[in-house]
Amino acid sequence: MSELSLLVLLPFLAATLTVAVPGRAASLGLVATAANALLVVSLCREIIARGAVEQVIGGWAAPLGITFVGDGLAAVMLAMTAIVSLAITAQAMSTPGRAGFWPLWMATLGALNGLFLSGDLFNLYVAFEILGLAAVGLTALAGTPMALRAAFDYLTAGLAGSLLILLGIALSYSVTGRVDLETVVVLTESSNGRIALALIAAGLAVKAALFPLHFWMPAAHSSAVPVASALLSALVVKGALYLALRLSIEGGAGAEFLRSALAVLGTGGMLWGAWNALRAERLKLLVAHSTVAQIGLIALAIGVAGDPLQNGLWTAAALLMLSHALAKAAMFLAVGRIAEALGHDRISGLNREELRPGAAEFAFAIAAISLVGLPPTAGFIGKWILIEGLVDEGAVHWIALLLLGTALSAAYLSRVVSRCLRGGPHVSATAQRLPWRSGDVAALGLATGALLLGLAAALPLTLLEVPFA
Amino acid sequence: MSQYLPLAILMTSLGIVPIILVMPESARRLRTGVNLAAATVKVALVVWLSFEVTRGNSFDLRHSIAPGLELHLQADPLAVLFLALSSILWLLTTIYAVGYLEGGTDRSRFFGFFSLCVASTVGIAMAGNLFTFLVFFELLTLATWPLVVHRGTSEAHRAGRIYLVYTLGGGLALTLGTIWLYALAGEVPFVPRGVLGDLPETAPLALTAIFVLLIAGVGVKAALVPLHGWLPLSMVAPAPVSALLHAVAVVKAGAFGIMRIVYDVFGVETLQAMGLAMPLAALAAVTILWGSFRALTQDDLKKRLAYSTVSQVSYITLGVALISPVAAIGGLAHLVHQGIMKITLFLAAGNFAEGQGVKTVRAMDGMGQRMPGAMLAFTIGALGMIGVPPLAGFVSKWYLGAGGLDAGQPMVIALLAGSSLLNAAYFLPILYRGWFCAPTEGAKASRRIGWMLAVPPATTAALVLVAGLMASAPFSPLGWTRFIVSLEYL
Numbered sequence: 021m022s023e024l025s026l027l028v029l030l031p032f033l034a035a036t037l038t039v040a041v042p043g044r045a046a047s048l049g050l051v052a053t054a055a056n057a058l059l060v061v062s063l064c065r066e067i068i069a070r071g072a073v074e075q076v077i078g079g080w081a082a083p084l085g086i087t088f089v090g091d092g093l094a095a096v097m098l099a100m101t102a103i104v105s106l107a108i109t110a111q112a113m114s115t116p117g118r119a120g121f122w123p124l125w126m127a128t129l130g131a132l133n134g135l136f137l138s139g140d141l142f143n144l145y146v147a148f149e150i151l152g153l154a155a156v157g158l159t160a161l162a163g164t165p166m167a168l169r170a171a172f173d174y175l176t177a178g179l180a181g182s183l184l185i186l187l188g189i190a191l192s193y194s195v196t197g198r199v200d201l202e203t204v205v206v207l208t209e210s211s212n213g214r215i216a217l218a219l220i221a222a223g224l225a226v227k228a229a230l231f232p233l234h235f236w237m238p239a240a241h242s243s244a245v246p247v248a249s250a251l252l253s254a255l256v257v258k259g260a261l262y263l264a265l266r267l268s269i270e271g272g273a274g275a276e277f278l279r280s281a282l283a284v285l286g287t288g289g290m291l292w293g294a295w296n297a298l299r300a301e302r303l304k305l306l307v308a309h310s311t312v313a314q315i316g317l318i319a320l321a322i323g324v325a326g327d328p329l330q331n332g333l334w335t336a337a338a339l340l341m342l343s344h345a346l347a348k349a350a351m352f353l354a355v356g357r358i359a360e361a362l363g364h365d366r367i368s369g370l371n372r373e374e375l376r377p378g379a380a381e382f383a384f385a386i387a388a389i390s391l392v393g394l395p396p397t398a399g400f401i402g403k404w405i406l407i408e409g410l411v412d413e414g415a416v417h418w419i420a421l422l423l424l425g426t427a428l429s430a431a432y433l434s435r436v437v438s439r440c441l442r443g444g445p446h447v448s449a450t451a452q453r454l455p456w457r458s459g460d461v462a463a464l465g466l467a468t469g470a471l472l473l474g475l476a477a478a479l480p481l482t483l484l485e486v487p488f489a
Numbered sequence: 490m491s492q493y494l495p496l497a498i499l500m501t502s503l504g505i506v507p508i509i510l511v512m513p514e515s516a517r518r519l520r521t522g523v524n525l526a527a528a529t530v531k532v533a534l535v536v537w538l539s540f541e542v543t544r545g546n547s548f549d550l551r552h553s554i555a556p557g558l559e560l561h562l563q564a565d566p567l568a569v570l571f572l573a574l575s576s577i578l579w580l581l582t583t584i585y586a587v588g589y590l591e592g593g594t595d596r597s598r599f600f601g602f603f604s605l606c607v608a609s610t611v612g613i614a615m616a617g618n619l620f621t622f623l624v625f626f627e628l629l630t631l632a633t634w635p636l637v638v639h640r641g642t643s644e645a646h647r648a649g650r651i652y653l654v655y656t657l658g659g660g661l662a663l664t665l666g667t668i669w670l671y672a673l674a675g676e677v678p679f680v681p682r683g684v685l686g687d688l689p690e691t692a693p694l695a696l697t698a699i700f701v702l703l704i705a706g707v708g709v710k711a712a713l714v715p716l717h718g719w720l721p722l723s724m725v726a727p728a729p730v731s732a733l734l735h736a737v738a739v740v741k742a743g744a745f746g747i748m749r750i751v752y753d754v755f756g757v758e759t760l761q762a763m764g765l766a767m768p769l770a771a772l773a774a775v776t777i778l779w780g781s782f783r784a785l786t787q788d789d790l791k792k793r794l795a796y797s798t799v800s801q802v803s804y805i806t807l808g809v810a811l812i813s814p815v816a817a818i819g820g821l822a823h824l825v826h827q828g829i830m831k832i833t834l835f836l837a838a839g840n841f842a843e844g845q846g847v848k849t850v851r852a853m854d855g856m857g858q859r860m861p862g863a864m865l866a867f868t869i870g871a872l873g874m875i876g877v878p879p880l881a882g883f884v885s886k887w888y889l890g891a892g893g894l895d896a897g898q899p900m901v902i903a904l905l906a907g908s909s910l911l912n913a914a915y916f917l918p919i920l921y922r923g924w925f926c927a928p929t930e931g932a933k934a935s936r937r938i939g940w941m942l943a944v945p946p947a948t949t950a951a952l953v954l955v956a957g958l959m960a961s962a963p964f965s966p967l968g969w970t971r972f973i974v975s976l977e978y979l
């Protein structure tokens with residue numbers, strides 16, 4: 021019952037404490053992420069056993085008060101965040117951190133949890149604001165001129181997105197007089213309401229880095245420190261995608277215009293991101309462009325899934341988000357380690373002579389399998405559910421595009437993996453393997469988790485069936 | 490306890506993958522011990538499983554992933570046939586690979602993916618539905634890639650890239666066909682005589698498209714012309730990998746997939762009624778002739794063997810596609826017979842390269858004097874491929890020919906005769922050079938071939954002889970395939 025508010029309060033409390041006691045920040049962060057994970061597990065069990073959970077904060081009921089709602093979709097998103105945050109925390113503890121990382125990270129976690137649990141639009145806006153500012157801080161942590169410029173662009177884009185969202189919420193309040201999520205279906209019935217929804221969606225597109233509004237993202241994600249890149253790419257953009265999916269669910273049949281736009285923009289992002297990833301010369305940029313492509317794929321999945329009240333195709337989008345979060349976090353952590361060992365991250369220089377491929381390269385390869393969506397990963401199950409539904413509808417063009425996107429992702433990721441498979445004449449006789457570090461466990465664990473998630477896909481799929489109260 | 494036998498067989502190779510991958514390069518004895526122990530245990534488990542199956546016990550292990558989507562392992566007689574082939578040849582190839590790679594680099598990675606490769610093959614054999622088959626089929630693609638590029642040269646990487654393009658492309662076709670079929674028919678378990686019910690009447694066009702997609706998907710690995718381009722290139726891999734690719738894992742997985750699709754998804758009657766059996770047989774015939782023609786002109790020994798594989802594997806497809814129980818026996822028996830003959834040839838060719846540095850047909854002069862044991866094994870394998878009685882290849886060709894007559898396709902006899910002539914034309918010159926030409930001046934000094942390299946080809950050559958001589962024994966490959974075919978055609 022009180023788990024919902026605890027999930028939001030606990031990380032913010034931890035953020036405050038890490039500011040107050042910077043010497044103990046890492047241990048405080050570990051306690052907070054572990055407690056968060058335990059809370060999420062218990063919430064998931066409760067939701068499977070008893071259905072969606074709702075909590076009204078301070079006794080103020082809708083339409084004005086703060087309402088937290090935990091349904092199946094929220095639980096899956098919370099679980100995704102909890103798994104990735106354990107790995108991020110483990111990795112951050114094993115690398116010498118920068119001042120400011122822990123408070124920003126804890127604030128990000130709290131904002132994400134708040135976002136997934138919010139039952140009304142205004143709460144969502146507040147969560148987005150906190151998330152956006154913390155994310156800008158995380159980007160700037162690297163301190164390099166490139167990172168600072170990227171962070172400034174990120175800040176500008178994020179504020180523009182927030183303004184659009186706020187405008188949309190204000191307009192929707194003027195149309196219906198309420199801000200809870202149930203108003204979305206009312207909004208779809210009037211033209212002003214649809215404009216409000218379109219404004220919110222445009223703001224989300226900026227925040228999710230959805231093509232063609234992704235211009236700020238590759239620089240931000242590739243110039244941040246590795247743990248921050250992993251966070252931004254795996255979790256932060258998911259906040260906006262989650263809300264897009266939520267609007268599609270709440271809007272029902274009336275939200276078809278939003279879905280059409282998502283499908284078209286998603287296709288553009290999938291192809292444009294893949295094209296840039298194919299041409300990228302730096303490893304971090306390749307991974308960042310692959311995020312543009314994967315966000316496009318997820319938007320495409322939300323867009324072509326049709327009315328979520330009529331069929332279950334939208335669960336494919338949720339599975340793809342889950343799979344991408346784990347795999348992309350693993351990939352950025354691995355890339356950080358590879359770049360550290362090499363001293364650079366040029367793709368052409370990956371097959372160096374003096375080092376043998378190690379755990380980080382292996383983690384990258386496994387994460388790549390998940391991102392391409394080969395069996396038995398969750399990404400594969402997601403694509404399977406989606407394509408099976410599209411076959412039933414005879415939507416041949418969408419199937420062809422999905423297959424094209426899959427082939428392209430295999431093409432650009434194999435550029436890296438093939439260079440990790442060096443051997444024979446490319447490795448000198450005295451070449452050493454990098455020693456194991458505790459941080460490698462994080463990347464490898466996440467990548468393996470993403471791989472095996474497909475075998476356990478029944479669990480998230482069961483959770484996703486629990487409807488919004 | 491014994492119902493978990495299929496899982497145990499899978500885990501003997503899958504479970505050791507992470508262990509071997511993290512082993513330090515220097516732990517040579519430990520790695521060899523783990524490899525050989527796992528391979529031996531697997532053979533024992535497969536023997537146990539086949540006894541259980543002949544006693545009429547059935548095995549079913551299921552794990553649900555999503556509604557209407559489950560992983561399903563089972564052990565029908567066809568699965569046991571492929572399991573027996575792969576487990577015995579894995580043991581022999583492992584012994585050979587340990588000897589072959591002595592002193593090489595990256596052996597932990599090699600043996601890790603080697604085991605993963607066999608694990609996927611075993612999974613393909615025991616897959617109980619099309620989804621499970623697809624999962625292991627794609628896993629096989631990924632597991633083989635590091636083996637193909639093992640040498641790390643730019644040539645190897647090029648071959649690996651082309652291999653990936655072909656097999657992942659085929660994988661996409663197979664995936665699409667599988668999803669489409671699931672959307673039409675629901676769960677697609679492998680059941681003799683097919684599971685399609687009245688779909689051939691209600692959705693004939695869609696089913697035809699699905700059949701083309703599925704066959705194209707598995708046809709890449711089975712090296713059906715024109716999808717065979719990757720196979721001769723991937724010859725840059727080390728000899729044990731080529732042996733595994735050609736005899737046990739990749740190419741065989743493709744041929745096995747064709748069997749499953751024809752027999753257990755569509756069923757021969759449905760396929761014939763839809764008019765799809767003849768085109769498949771024609772494609773197999775073209776592949777048989779084309780592969781043999783290309784083999785004629787290859788001077789590189791392994792490339793000649795590779796084109797020979799293209800040709801020989803399609804005998805299996807031909808036997809499946811000719812709608813006749815007799816031809817089916819020939820095709821299924823050839824799954825095993827081609828496996829043991831081709832592995833003999835590749836292991837012997839690997840020994841020529843290791844012992845004498847001989848990699849081309851031209852350099853084979855006097856090999857009978859230089860390496861009599863390996864040359865004898867090679868000869869038995871080659872004569873078997875040509876179809877000389879009483880070797881294993883003769884038995885396959887006999888049944889295929891009789892099956893062609895049985896199916897009312899006398900052209901098959903002409904095809905077999907033509908193909909055998911071509912086989913003779915590209916194998917006999919090698920044998921002639923080996924036995925009857927004097928060694929050229931300045932032949933390289935030999936490296937001593939240890940028992941680990943010598944015993945495996947000798948064993949498989951003996952198997953070629955035994956499988957032919959004892960063809961009518963109940964536990965011979967032929968006897969077992971008769972049992973399988975009776976299930977499909979009764």
